[in-house]
Each structure stands twice: as C-alpha cells, then as structure tokens.
Amino acid sequence: MAVFLNTFLPDSDASSKLQVVDEGLVKLSAESESSPYKLIQKADIKAILKIRKPFAHKGTYGHALIIAGALKTMGAALLCAKGCLYGGAGLTTVSVPESGLNALNTVLPEAMYLGRSNLIKIKSLKKYNAFAIGPGLGKLFESVCIIEELVVLKVPVVVDADALNILSTREDLLMHLAKDSIFTPHLKEFDNLFGKHKTWWERLQTARIMAKKLGSVIVLKNQYTFIVDQQGDVMINPTGNPAMAQGGMGDVLTGLITAYIAQGYSAKAAAILGCYFHGKAGDELAESHYNITASQLAEQIPKTVKGFLK
C-alpha cells in the first residue's frame, strides 16, 4: 500500500497527502516513476556503510576539526566533539575558547585542541578533511570572522546552530560557502535562514529549492528528519523517538555527521548515516530509558553500528 508524505509531517496540508513516498533510495520498478520523497530502509544503510578495514590506522579515518563553544555553551562543543569521536573519526580536534581547554582535556582526553587565533592561519587548516561549525558558538564578531575564513578556504563544512543564525544575516557568506556543505537546521533555524513558512510542506519545498541552489545538503531536523540532497530529492529518516527530545542532541548529530565526512563519505551519505544511526541509537536506548541525554546517546553509537552489522 502506498505511503504518503503527510505521514511524516506534524501538520496537515492538501499537497503532502497526494505525494507518494518510495520505500528505499533505489528505484525498484522500471515501470513506475520514482518519487522525490524516499523513506530510508535498512538495506540502504547496508549499501552505504563501509566496513572498517584490516591494517587501518587513525590516519585511515580522517581528521575532523570542530569549531564550537562559548563561555556559557562549552557543553555544546563537547557534545559535538563526543559525537565525532564516537562516530569513529580517526582524529578529532576541537577549537573552543581557551576557557574551555580544561573541560575538553578532562571530559574528552581523546580530542585535541586548536586555539581560536590559529583558525585564521589558513595553512594550519590544510591537515583537516572535515569541518563543523556552530554548536554553542555564539554570534560574536569572532564567530563571523571564522565563517568568513571557511568561505575563503572553500572547504565543505557541516553548519549548525549559531553558525546557521549568522548565515541568516549574511547572504553573501551563505551563497559562497563551498558546495557539498551540510546545513543542519531545526525548524526555527531553518525559518531564520530561509524565511517563515506556514506549513511543513512549504518548508520542504523551500529546502528542495535551496539545496539545489547551494549545491549542498540540508538536514531539516524533526521527529522524522528530512535529508535534502543537491538534486532536491528528499530522504526521510525513519529512526528516532521523543525520548531524544533533550538539549544537546543536535550537537551530537553534527559531530556524528562530521565523523562520517572525515571517514571519506560524501555529504549525502554522511548525512544519511549520521541521521540514521543517531536515531537508531536513541531507539535502542529508549527500550530501557524513558528519556535520553545527549552524552548517553553519543556513547551508544558504536554499539548501535556494531549491532546493525550483525
């Protein structure tokens, strides 16, 4: 029986009730036209996920740089870094204000530190192959300057939280960010960035247009998160649950997606894997927990991925 898009939306409208959602990312029948809306299946994840290789070392799985945190929101940076470490990046470096250095060394001894002043030395950024910016960053002048540097560097970036809010007032930067970047807004951040929307259907149409225009992936977060690729196709993530509705959960997702970029996945694949395993870790924890903290979820990720492969 056909499934329609309205099943995955929290509100009601006439158009989404008519829009069929395909099961899986691969078109199965040559006869029917494929829908731009696709529900991610377990088989899709199996096809995308690469098994860790014998003789692999930390260099095999990339080096991620996370630019996040401010005095009162250092936790967001730590959670993002935690998502990246537990997502399997070979190396994770975190650029937080110096006031966060002790916390970083104490909470995440596996992570390295890069001072904010070093961020403007482009040469020092060449060793990283995955970049994330935004969780808890704040919207101070320094944060704007860092985004300007990333635009000059022309590297794809995972953009979240405060970095999204900065871009909402700087269309020049938004339009010049490297293609294959990944934007991870929740509803409010999305509307800040692209304008107010009355319905989720309208919001989704804007996401499709903007993902094409930017040549980037938009991860529009909700109970069912929509991953919109550079062609404007929409992949619907089936995992996740209300036990996950606690602060910091999106920060972990940003770190996890960045870990997959570091490991060599494309922007689209990294977004799909990140959303799927983030939600699946939450689903597994929710079997025995009424609610879940973001730290708890990050720590569950390697177990979830291992269990998935069995």
Ligand SMILES: NC(=O)C1=CN([C@@H]2O[C@H](COP(=O)(O)OP(=O)(O)OC[C@H]3O[C@@H](n4cnc5c(N)ncnc54)[C@H](OP(=O)(O)O)[C@@H]3O)[C@@H](O)[C@H]2O)[C@@H](O)CC1
């Ligand atoms: N430990 C730390 O350091 C943490 C630091 N953090 C960092 O702090 C920074 C600012 O984060 P923030 O939570 O203050 O602002 P933001 O996320 O814009 O929410 C503002 C309001 O928007 C709404 N809203 C949000 N989501 C929605 C949704 N899905 N659907 C609908 N509405 C939604 C909701 O408004 P309401 O509906 O309650 O009126 C909410 O109150 C940011 O950089 C972040 O990374 C956090 O990650 C927490 C842990």
Ligand SMILES: Nc1ncnc2c1ncn2[C@@H]1O[C@H](COP(=O)(O)OP(=O)(O)O)[C@@H](O)[C@H]1O
């Ligand atoms: N009810 C829910 N069902 C499924 N996923 C949820 C639910 N509530 C929150 N999440 C997930 O948690 C994350 C929340 O992200 P975000 O709002 O950016 O949080 P924060 O800014 O606190 O880190 C998203 O990935 C979202 O899909």
